[in-house]
Amino acid sequence: MKTNSRAPARRRLRILIVEDDSAGRRLLQNLLSPYGDCDVAVDGKEGYFAFLLAWDNNEPYDLICLDIVMPEMDGQDVLKAIRTWERQKNIAPDRDVKIIMTTVLNDSENVLLAYTLGCEAYVFKPINKEDLLSKIRSLALIGPKEPQDKSLTLEPV
Secondary structure (H helix, E strand, O other): OOOOOOOOOOOOEEEEEEOOOHHHHHHHHHHHOOOEEEEEEOOHHHHHHHHHHHHHOOOOOOEEEEOOOOOOOOHHHHHHHHHHHHHHOOOOHHHOOEEEEEEOOOOHHHHHHHHHHOOOEEEEOOOOHHHHHHHHHHOOOOOOOOOOOOOOOOOOO
């Protein structure tokens, strides 16, 4: 009997980027697109509705990168709404979407609030590629190696 020693290929992630700044959206899309299919939302309200729509379509997101300071609905409110919806729908904690806050707000009050509301990680802007990928790896969403496409060059926003 012949066995295949290769590990099964990892499926592409479903990623939602919720960011009101167009340069920030492009940066995150360029960084994360080698790992998965990226959707974008330009404010918190649109981001929350995208999250709900993904569940309605039975294609929930694996990862949400969520800014805090946004029009319509700020990131902390979006985070709270997502976690409340997951609890109301009895989503098992291991199936919760992983949420990384990506923001310029680095004060302890905002960081503590985000973790209290249920984010998995917090990354300060300007986004550092290695820091963000390290956080995503720690959530076991990507493996230890970079994708084959090494052509990405990222400038801080």
